[in-house]
Amino acid sequence: DQQVKQNSPSLSVQEGRISILNCDYTNSMFDYFLWYKKYPAEGPTFLISISSIKDKNEDGRFTVFLNKSAKHLSLHIVPSQPGDSAVYFCAARENAGNMLTFGGGTRLMVKP
Amino acid sequence: SQTIHQWPATLVQPVGSPLSLECTVEGTSNPNLYWYRQAAGRGLQLLFYSVGIGQISSEVPQNLSASRPQDRQFILSSKKLLLSDSGFYLCAWGLLKKTQYFGPGTRLLVL
Numbered sequence: 001d002q003q004v005k006q007n008s009p010s011l012s013v014q015e016g017r018i019s020i021l022n023c024d025y026t027n028s029m030f031d032y033f034l035w036y037k038k039y040p041a042e043g044p045t046f047l048i049s050i051s052s053i054k055d056k057n058e059d060g061r062f063t064v065f066l067n068k069s070a071k072h073l074s075l076h077i078v079p080s081q082p083g084d085s086a087v088y089f090c091a092a093r094e095n096a097g098n099m100l101t102f103g104g105g106t107r108l109m110v111k112p
Numbered sequence: 113s114q115t116i117h118q119w120p121a122t123l124v125q126p127v128g129s130p131l132s133l134e135c136t137v138e139g140t141s142n143p144n145l146y147w148y149r150q151a152a153g154r155g156l157q158l159l160f161y162s163v164g165i166g167q168i169s170s171e172v173p174q175n176l177s178a179s180r181p182q183d184r185q186f187i188l189s190s191k192k193l194l195l196s197d198s199g200f201y202l203c204a205w206g207l208l209k210k211t212q213y214f215g216p217g218t219r220l221l222v223l
Contacts, residue, residue, distance in 0.1 A: 032209075034211060034212075036214075041200070041217065041219060042216060042217060043118075043202050043204075043214035043215050043216050043217045044156070044202070044214045045214070046211050046212075046213060049211060089155065089156060093209070096209065097209075098144050098161065098163065098206070098208065098209070099146075099158060099161060099171075100158075100212055102155050102156040103155060104154060104155035105154075105155050
C-alpha cells in the first residue's frame with residue numbers, strides 16, 4: 001500500500017517556464033512533508049519542507065503548496081532552469097515519528 | 113556543519129559473497145541514522161534505522177543486517193549477497209523529528 005504517490009513518472013518543461021510536480025498521500029497522520037532532488041548516482045538533496053499547519057512555503061524559486069483536504073502537495077519551480085533536471089521525490093513524516101515515507105519520484109527534464 | 117560519508121562509492125560483488133557498507137556522520141551527536149535502497153527506476157525503500165548505539169529497527173525482512181557500533185557510524189552487512197540485492201544504497205542522518213540528510217550513496221552490483 002503506497003501511502004505517498006507521485007503519479008507522473010516524468011515531466012518535460014521549457015527553460016524559463018513553471019515546473020509543477022505533484023504528490024498525493026493517503027495517511028492523515030502525516031504532519032510534515034519534504035521535497036528532495038536527486039541527480040543520478042548521487043544522494044538526494046533536501047529542497048524544501050512544509051508543516052501541516054501551513055498551506056504554502058517558499059524558498060527562492062521553489063514553492064511548496066499543501067492541500068490537506070485533498071491530501072495533495074505540489075512543488076512549483078519558477079523559472080525552471082536546465083540545472084533543475086533531476087528526479088524529485090516527495091516524502092512525508094507521521095506525527096512524532098522519525099521515519100519518512102517516500103513517493104516513487106518524478107523525473108523532471110528542463111529543455112533549453 | 114554536518115557531513116555524511118559513505119564508502120565505497122561503487123562495488124561489484126559475486127553472488128554469495130559478503131557485504132559491508134559503511135556510513136559515518138560528522139558534526140552532530142546522537143543522530144538518527146537510516147539505510148535506504150533505491151532499486152533501478154524506483155523510489156527509496158527504508159531498510160533500517162537506528163536511534164542510538166546498538167539500537168536497530170528493521171523495516172523490511174531480507175538478506176541484510178545493520179549495526180551501529182559507534183554513535184556516528186552505521187554499517188550495512190550481508191553474509192551472502194543475492195542478485196536482488198543490487199541497487200543504490202543510501203545512508204541518511206537526522207535529528208528527532210527533523211529533516212533527513214543523505215550521503216552520496218553506494219552503487220552495488222551483484223553478478
